[in-house]
Amino acid sequence: MSDVAGLGAVLTAIVTPFDDDLNVDESAFVDLLHHLVAHGSDGIVVCGSTGEASTLTDEEHLRVVELAVQNRPEGVTIIAGTGSNDTRHAVHLTERATALGVDATLSVTPYYNKPNRRGLIAHYSEVSKATDKPIVLYNIPSRVVVDVPNELLAELAQLDHVEYVKQANNDNLALIDGLGVYAGNDEAFLRTLELGGCGGILVASHLVGNEMRRMVDEPENRAAIDASLRDLYAVMGVTTNPIPVKAALELAGRPVGGLRLPLVAADEDERAQIRAVLERHGLLASAGAS
Numbered sequence: 488m489s490d491v492a493g494l495g496a497v498l499t500a501i502v503t504p505f506d507d508d509l510n511v512d513e514s515a516f517v518d519l520l521h522h523l524v525a526h527g528s529d530g531i532v533v534c535g536s537t538g539e540a541s542t543l544t545d546e547e548h549l550r551v552v553e554l555a556v557q558n559r560p561e562g563v564t565i566i567a568g569t570g571s572n573d574t575r576h577a578v579h580l581t582e583r584a585t586a587l588g589v590d591a592t593l594s595v596t597p598y599y600n601k602p603n604r605r606g607l608i609a610h611y612s613e614v615s616k617a618t619d620k621p622i623v624l625y626n627i628p629s630r631v632v633v634d635v636p637n638e639l640l641a642e643l644a645q646l647d648h649v650e651y652v653k654q655a656n657n658d659n660l661a662l663i664d665g666l667g668v669y670a671g672n673d674e675a676f677l678r679t680l681e682l683g684g685c686g687g688i689l690v691a692s693h694l695v696g697n698e699m700r701r702m703v704d705e706p707e708n709r710a711a712i713d714a715s716l717r718d719l720y721a722v723m724g725v726t727t728n729p730i731p732v733k734a735a736l737e738l739a740g741r742p743v744g745g746l747r748l749p750l751v752a753a754d755e756d757e758r759a760q761i762r763a764v765l766e767r768h769g770l771l772a773s774a775g776a777s
Contacts, residue, residue: 493667493685494529494530494564494566494590494591494621494623494651494667494685495528495529495530495563495564495686496529496680496685496686496687496703497527497528497529497530497686497687497689497692497696497699497700497703498528498529498530498531498532498564498566498669498686498687498688498689499523499528499530499531499532499688499689499690499692499693499696500532500535500536500537500538500688500689500690501516501519501520501523501531501532501533501537501538501555501693502519502537502538502539502693502729502732502733502736502743503516503533503534503538503539503540503543503551503743504516504519504743504744505743505744505745505746505747506744507744509744509745509747511543511547511550511551512743512744513550513554515743515744516551516554516555517554517558519693519741519743520554520555520558520559521558521560522741523692523693523696524559524560524563526692526696526697526700527692527696527697527698527699527700527701528563528692528696528700529563529564529686530563530564530565530566530590531555531559531563531564531565531566532566532567532568532593532688533551533552533555533565533566533567533568534548534551534552534567534568534569535568535593535595535625535688536568536595536627536630536728536729537690537728537729537732538551538568538729539729539746539747539750540568542747542748542750545579545580548580549580549583549584549587552565552567552583552584552587552589553587555567555589556587556588556589564590564591565588565589565590566589566590566591566592566593566623566688567580567584567587567589567591567592567593568592568593568595568625569581569583569584569592569593569594569614570593570594570595570596570597570625571595571597572597572598572599572600573597574597574609574610574613574614577594577597577610577613577614577617578613578614578616578617579617580592581594581614581617581618581622582617582618584618585617585618585619585620589620590620590621591620591621591622591623591650591651592618592620592621592622592623593623593625593653593688594611594614594622594623594624594625595625595627595630595631596624596625596626596627596628596631596633596635597610597631597633598630598631598632598633599631599632601632601633602633604639607633607635607639607643608639608642608643611624611643611646611649612646615646615647615648615649616647618648619648620648621648621649621650621651622646622648622649622650622651623650623651623652623653623669623688624640624643624649624651624652624653624666625652625653625655625671626640626652626653626654626655626656626659626671627653627655627656627671628655628656629655629656634656634659636659637659637661637663640652640663640666641663641664641665641666644663644664644665644666645665649665649666650666650667651666651667651668651669651685652666652667652668652669653669653670653671653688654668654669654670654671654675654679655671655672656671657672657674657675657678660675660678660679660682661682662682662683662684667684667685668682668684668685669684669685669686669687669688670684670686670687670688670689671687671688673687673689673690673691673692673716673720673723674717674720674721675687676689676699676702676713677702677709677710677713680702680703680706680709681709686703687699690723690728690729690732691716691719691720691723691732693732693735693736694719694732694735694736694739694765694768694770695716695719695768695770698712698715698716699712699716718764718767719764719768722735722760722761722764723735725753725757725760725761726753726757727750729746729750730746730750730751730752730753730757731753731757731761733745733746733752733753734752734753734757734758734761735761735765735770738758738761738762738765738770738771738772739765739770739771739772740772741772
C-alpha cells in the first residue's frame with residue numbers, strides 16, 4: 488500500500504542535537520528539522536532510538552516533541568516515540584504526545600523484561616486506549632530481544648489505532664493484514680517500496696534525503712539509486728546508531744553535538760570509515776575533512 492497521503496513515505500528518525508554541556512540544543516534541532524524537510528523528508532520521527540530517547544528525561548522528551556510540532560512546515564507529519572518497557576510510562580508518554588498534537592506515535596516492543604505473547608497484547612491494548620492518533624508498532628529484536636512475529640502483528644492490528652509497523656527485522660519484512668509497513672532499516676527501504684509498503688523510517692536520509700525521496704518518486708530508478716547508497720547504509724552501521732550519523736553530520740558540516748553516556752563518540756577508525764564514504768558521495772564539508 489502507498490502511504491504518501493498518510494504519514495508519508497520518507498520519514499527521518501531525527502537525531503537529538505546536544506550542546507557542549509549535553510543539554511538539548513533546541514535551535515539546532517529546529518534547524519535540522521527544517522533541513523530534513525527541505526531535503527526529501529515527508530515526516531519526522533522524534534525521540535526514537537536515533538533520537539537517544541533512552542537518555543532523555545520525560546521533560547526533555549516531551550519538549551522535543553513540542554518543538555517538532557510547533558516548528559514543522561505545513562504538511563509535514565510528526566511521529567513521536569512514546570514506547571517504554573513500563574506500560575504505565577508508555578501510556579503516559581502516548582497521552583502527552585497526543586495532547587501536544589503529534590500525527591502518530593511510535594511504540595517499541597517493551598525491552599529487557601521480555602513480555603510473553605499475552606503480555607504484549609495486554610501492553611498494546613492499554614497503549615491503544617491512550618490516543619486517538621495512529622500507532623506505529625516498532626519491532627526491533629536486535630535492541631529489545633523480543634521478536635514480534637508477523638501473525639501477532641496482524642492480531643495487534645485489530646486494536647484501535649494500531650495502523651502501522653516499523654519492521655526492523657529484515658527477515659520478517661512482508662505485507663501484514665491491517666498494517667501499513669515501514670522499513671526499519673535503511674537497507675530494506677527498496678524492498679519495502681517494491682513490496683508495496685508505506686516507505687521507511689530512515690537514518691541515511693539525514694545525508695541523502697533527496698536521493699531517498701527519488702526512490703519513492705522514480706520507481707524505474709529505485710534499484711540504481713539503492714545500489715549507489717549501499718556503502719552509506721553500511722557505514723551508518725559501523726557502530727551503534729546514532730553514533731555514526733552524528734559523526735557524519737559533523738563531517739558534513741552540520742554538527743549536532745555529542746552523545747550521552749553510555750553512548751560514546753565514534754573513534755578514529757570509525758570516523759575514517761565514515762569520512763571515506765562521505766567523500767565518495769561528495770558530502771564531506773571542507774571544514775570537517777580533517
